[in-house]
Amino acid sequence: MRDIRQIRHPPANRPALPAQLVACRTVAWTLAALALAPAAPAPVPEIAGPTFREWLDGA
Numbered sequence: 001m002r003d004i005r006q007i008r009h010p011p012a013n014r015p016a017l018p019a020q021l022v023a024c025r026t027v028a029w030t031l032a033a034l035a036l037a038p039a040a041p042a043p044v045p046e047i048a049g050p051t052f053r054e055w056l057d058g059a
Contacts, residue, residue, distance in 0.1 A: 019055040020048030 030047050034040065 014056065017055045018052045020050075020052060022048045 027047055030045065034044075
């Protein structure tokens with residue numbers, strides 16, 4: 001029986017998935033403020049940053 005560490009596989013392909021990264025705390029505070037506001041703001045505020053990155057780069 002072969003040792004599992006000796007088996008070589010080609011690298012897995014992953015699709016490019018652009019994402020706008022944002023901190024969970026920022027989202028939580030913003031959603032709480034929107035939920036407690038007496039009226040919804042005219043334009044809904046943008047929470048995510050302006051920079052698009054691949055989602056694995058944020059890991």
